[in-house]
Amino acid sequence: MTSESLGGSVPSEAEFRQRLRAWLATNIKRRTVSSTGLEGGDPLAKTRESPGESDDEYRRLQRSLFDAGFAGVEVSETYGGRGLPQGYRKIMEEEMSRHGVKVPSVFIDVLLKWGSEYLKTTHIPRILSGEERWTLLLSEPTGGSDLAALRTKAKLIDEQFIVSGHKAWNSRAQFADYGFCLLRTDPTVEKHAGLSVLLVPLKVPGVTIRPIKQITGVSEFCEVFLDDVPVPASNLIGELNNGWAVAKTQMDLELSTAGGRGRIDLPGEMVRLAEQRKGDLDETRLEGLAVDAFIRSEVERCLVARVQARVSLGETPRYALALCKLIKSWRCMTNAEAAMDLGGRDVVAWLPSEPQAAGWAIEYLDSRGRSIGAGTREMQLNTVAERILGLPRESRLDVGKAFQQLTEEPADGSKQPPYGTSLSIPWTVETRVLGRKV
Amino acid sequence: MGLVLNQEQQILRDTARRFVAAGAPLDRARTIADGVENSGRERLAHMAKMGWLEMAMPLLGGDRKAAREASINMAVVCAEMARYLQAEPIVAVSLAISAIANYGTESLREKLTPRLINGDEVAIWCFPEVENNSASDPSVILTRDKTGATLNGTLYLVDFLMQGDYYIATAIDDEKKKVQVVIRASDRGVSIEALETLDITRRYARIHLYEVRVPQECILRTGGTAATVMDEEIAIATALQCVEMVAATSEIFASTLRYLPMRKTFGRSVSSYQAIKHRLANCYMHLEAAKAVTANAVESATQENETGIAAYTAKIYASPRCSEIVEECLQFHGAIGFTWEHDIHLYLRRIRMNASTYGDLAWQRRALLAQLRLRNGSAEMIGDGRR
Numbered sequence: 001m002t003s004e005s006l007g008g009s010v011p012s013e014a015e016f017r018q019r020l021r022a023w024l025a026t027n028i029k030r031r032t033v034s035s036t037g038l039e040g041g042d043p044l045a046k047t048r049e050s051p052g053e054s055d056d057e058y059r060r061l062q063r064s065l066f067d068a069g070f071a072g073v074e075v076s077e078t079y080g081g082r083g084l085p086q087g088y089r090k091i092m093e094e095e096m097s098r099h100g101v102k103v104p105s106v107f108i109d110v111l112l113k114w115g116s117e118y119l120k121t122t123h124i125p126r127i128l129s130g131e132e133r134w135t136l137l138l139s140e141p142t143g144g145s146d147l148a149a150l151r152t153k154a155k156l157i158d159e160q161f162i163v164s165g166h167k168a169w170n171s172r173a174q175f176a177d178y179g180f181c182l183l184r185t186d187p188t189v190e191k192h193a194g195l196s197v198l199l200v201p202l203k204v205p206g207v208t209i210r211p212i213k214q215i216t217g218v219s220e221f222c223e224v225f226l227d228d229v230p231v232p233a234s235n236l237i238g239e240l241n242n243g244w245a246v247a248k249t250q251m252d253l254e255l256s257t258a259g260g261r262g263r264i265d266l267p268g269e270m271v272r273l274a275e276q277r278k279g280d281l282d283e284t285r286l287e288g289l290a291v292d293a294f295i296r297s298e299v300e301r302c303l304v305a306r307v308q309a310r311v312s313l314g315e316t317p318r319y320a321l322a323l324c325k326l327i328k329s330w331r332c333m334t335n336a337e338a339a340m341d342l343g344g345r346d347v348v349a350w351l352p353s354e355p356q357a358a359g360w361a362i363e364y365l366d367s368r369g370r371s372i373g374a375g376t377r378e379m380q381l382n383t384v385a386e387r388i389l390g391l392p393r394e395s396r397l398d399v400g401k402a403f404q405q406l407t408e409e410p411a412d413g414s415k416q417p418p419y420g421t422s423l424s425i426p427w428t429v430e431t432r433v434l435g436r437k438v
Numbered sequence: 439m440g441l442v443l444n445q446e447q448q449i450l451r452d453t454a455r456r457f458v459a460a461g462a463p464l465d466r467a468r469t470i471a472d473g474v475e476n477s478g479r480e481r482l483a484h485m486a487k488m489g490w491l492e493m494a495m496p497l498l499g500g501d502r503k504a505a506r507e508a509s510i511n512m513a514v515v516c517a518e519m520a521r522y523l524q525a526e527p528i529v530a531v532s533l534a535i536s537a538i539a540n541y542g543t544e545s546l547r548e549k550l551t552p553r554l555i556n557g558d559e560v561a562i563w564c565f566p567e568v569e570n571n572s573a574s575d576p577s578v579i580l581t582r583d584k585t586g587a588t589l590n591g592t593l594y595l596v597d598f599l600m601q602g603d604y605y606i607a608t609a610i611d612d613e614k615k616k617v618q619v620v621i622r623a624s625d626r627g628v629s630i631e632a633l634e635t636l637d638i639t640r641r642y643a644r645i646h647l648y649e650v651r652v653p654q655e656c657i658l659r660t661g662g663t664a665a666t667v668m669d670e671e672i673a674i675a676t677a678l679q680c681v682e683m684v685a686a687t688s689e690i691f692a693s694t695l696r697y698l699p700m701r702k703t704f705g706r707s708v709s710s711y712q713a714i715k716h717r718l719a720n721c722y723m724h725l726e727a728a729k730a731v732t733a734n735a736v737e738s739a740t741q742e743n744e745t746g747i748a749a750y751t752a753k754i755y756a757s758p759r760c761s762e763i764v765e766e767c768l769q770f771h772g773a774i775g776f777t778w779e780h781d782i783h784l785y786l787r788r789i790r791m792n793a794s795t796y797g798d799l800a801w802q803r804r805a806l807l808a809q810l811r812l813r814n815g816s817a818e819m820i821g822d823g824r825r
Binding site (some may be wrong): 300 | 440442695698699706707709710712715716718719720722723726727729730731733734748751754755803806807810811
């Protein structure tokens, strides 16, 4: 234990922050992400260079945080945490985010709320010490927005679930030991009512994990194939068929951070470039692009602060966090488009010896995912319209029907069921690239 | 409006709300629109009695804590007045009082301040507009002599509802320095033309100055800091103007949300169509964001080393967004929204005209870029917006 580490006594918040800062300064390599772009740096740094991005690095970092007393600061000591008040966790999150490191807290929160004593005592200490990593198994290739229509299923046979299905967009699943998996345990009831959450071991036979190559050419996510994977019944998180509530807890906790932030340093780079180009024919327009980019970033900062403050004061429902997601994707996407306009020829073609020039092009491509990931823009707009403005809900064809009714052909063959009869998955690794096998 | 108010400010807001709501507030806006003679002086006296004019005094002058409180107080009043498009130019009146109270020569201060804060006389602060509306250098020229100075030039767009007794103008002197002066409306050489305007709920005028004598006591004692004082005035005016725009837009958006569910087409309410819902949600997001940047601008405008960045940012963002939201609200109403009788056009006129007063958007953008360059030059990160 180093001198900066936390030791045994309870420090004041200020003292805690100071020690944490000192510890992080000596133990974490500075993130290089912000240096990407036209002025140098590696265009792919985004996916490689943040600390804890490689599996080994992540586990080592988490272990040393744990050893120094900086893991699970708000988690009870029974489960391997420090048992400090919630305020310390906020400090943790703030300081860690300055280094681009995420505190693995959401899964722990969900386990604390829903998990059995067995699950809590077994897994929380391992997560905190970096011994164990989890991934989220929610989305499926057949549908993202209509999550509760998922088709991955589990059958309980002799104290053991047998799980089969196909999950997609699972962040860093290739490194994960377990998946927090929402699946169907009862198809004979309404679609939300027949779901459960199981903790599925991923390093076992029957599990195939393949990276999804995104339009940027990098892989931040995987798809996970589950073929009759046995899972002990004791791995059920929450009660059987109450999985929607459990998953909802997870999604609510993730809502404020969902979707990523993109390049926040872009406006500064743009102002600099606009200045370099003084004297260009289109000077005023170029400056305008940079000014607008700056304004969008400011607007996002102010709105996010306002919404978070109002939510925590109870002045507006948590659904208002959808506004944060909407404004972030608007800022990311519009700024990236403006940067491409500003950069012109120089950011669409570069010499192999100058790969840093690819920074803005990669940000542009990457930004297209901001209005899709973690709930599409259209779903967020529905949330705002229905839950905040109180406008009428969209009409649905699946209300009051058992899930199997929605997917099975009726006996008289009269009408196609709402979700279609085909259980085959329209989007597979083999077919998705214009018929070319990859 | 987006600001977090303390208890006193909440009481002020409720008082202002009652003041505006007494009598049908939009009928009042309509009488101005219909051109009924109304100087607004009586109402100003009423506002003075409630202490609202005195409240504006510390906006300028360098007491940061008092200035912050004053700007929030004035924002509260501006918001309540603007919700129902009240005509009184609170921003111009407040800034004039504060400029005279803090930078007036002693004799001027003693003579004017009590009369102004009681509403007996009215002084109007003028934004330094120039003819082509593109530069920040004022278009009024001041020539000094032994007993004072002579002014020549034009104040292009001046708040005129109350037909002020005094106007505060920014001029350029022989040494190309900015200087602020108090002009009497009755002075020889001052000629005033009332203007017809897009916004018919307010009154504006153009003031020509030809060889106007300015005695020494009417030159504000801003020393060498007139440029800084002017920047500060502009930041405050811009922030408060954003408050007015956001408050008026909130009102029309809320009334649209009340109306749409009642309007039925093809057996369902107009508000149940997803195309409409998404546009409303989008409007709401931009409205909330406009409130957030506006609150940030009000809180920053009076602060030390404030370069106007927060205020310019707020206006450049909020102004076009508010226009778009009101335009959308008009569209959602369909044909009824295009009638003279419906109030939407009054809001549209007010908000669209605000975009071009107190520094139009091109002016604001140029000012923001200049400040960003200065900040960038000092090698600070501007990208994540944190200072």
